[in-house]
Amino acid sequence: MYFDSYGKDDERPAVVLLHGLSFDRRQWEPVLDELAIIDPDRRVVAFDLPGHGKSPARDSYQLDEVAAVVHQAVTAAGLDAPIVAGHSLGGALATVYAARYPARGVINIDQPLLVGGFRDVLRGAASVLRSPGYGQVWDGMLAGMGIERLPVDAQELVRAAGTPPQELLLGYWDEIMTMSAEEFTRRRTHDMATLRMKGIAYHYVGGNDLEPRYRNWLKWVLPEVTVTVLPGGGHFPHLAHPAELAKILAG
Template sequence: MKFQERETDMTEFFGDLAADSHGTADDRPPLVFLHGLTYDRRQWGRVLHELAVADPGRRAVVFDLPGHGDSPLRDSYRSADVVGVVHEAVTAAGLDRPIIVGHSLGGALATIYAANHPARGVVNVDQPVLVGGFRDVLLRAEPVLRGPEWRQVWNSMLAGMQIELLPADVQELVRTATTPRQDLLLGYWGDLLATPAEELAGLRTRDMGAIRAKGATYHHISGNELAPAYRSWLESVLPEVAVTVLPGSGHFPHLTHPAEVAAILAG
């Protein structure tokens, strides 16, 4: 299979979001997949291939986030607005209380979604939801990010994602199946740039409390061991959290270990 291509040529639209739809509804929780910033739904091709083996016929819908892939641009990419668009698409697709699977930015959006809308669980692929030092890095880079040399900021982010650890074909996918644009970076990082760190931490703590209160599951998949302070926070706000580390995969464990990720989803 060529992972640069779509799993199917039959692009659908649910609400305002382009999607690939797989499987049929049954008693298994449907799966919703959200990719990371600047990427698109092609990122999930390997996992879907393995899921078809591990859990045949499972209902799954893979969305392009607003402004990505085949989904139209929007005036706002703030988290609350994007999550609202995703919820409209999930509803239009007829998905009942899905498990939301998100990589990177998609993992943060999946968390916010599950806190605010009906969901049975979250699978967060390599996205700490506390901003930590990342917000400080963005604030220092903001003048460049808003100027003509904005791509320097994105390139510096890529340099820290350990792409060199990935198999050659996956490296090609990561480097080519992406459309970095200044409006996406400024729009999707808008909350981080405009909101104090303490307020953001409070919002994410509240989200975890809401997820726990509704009895939804939460599984964090990482390419590296979680920072001790972050893991301590995560287990304090969500004691039932499951954490899986898939080493040697950098920021892309779903691409390097798709069978393991599919097994988690099928479990």
């Protein structure tokens, strides 16, 4: 996996950054610019996930398998038990990673861990997703992410990613589309129970208030969870409030 490295090693755990589906490590630039102001020596490594940016594609994008690839890359980068921060898909991946490999903390940026209605949306659009017109499904999802609320430069950063390859969407969404909601919930509940047992700090950063049912589940599986809402940026609170997110990364 390709990565950019910043800062230098000190007594604090390094921070690993995992972007969302269709994006790459460059989406962290506004946050990293702010971090360079308040904590220029903070050790941070921003990765391109498999199939994104300069990282090679895979035949399968199951979360467990991608987490194993990330662990290999983290180890190759010389990092030991990092804080793993991820946006969207990266937030789910950060959670799975920390449940299976050494980690000191998780920062999940706007990625609910239960499928909710998203699974039904994907299943309903399955035929279109597998057709040449698959991009319209992605465009429809982007339209609901609140991109228009972001600063102009952040909007350009998001839109510059374009439409991801079809195999990337089908690969990373395969588990959601094929696994039962009950099994999906069981796996994520087990992950969070593992984090609690390991004493790993978990910080959820959302762009909107959590839906009450989900908040109750989150507090039930991990009572020590920290929840921060950075409003006004829709699905991209780290781009709407890069200075605030930089403070969270700085610890």
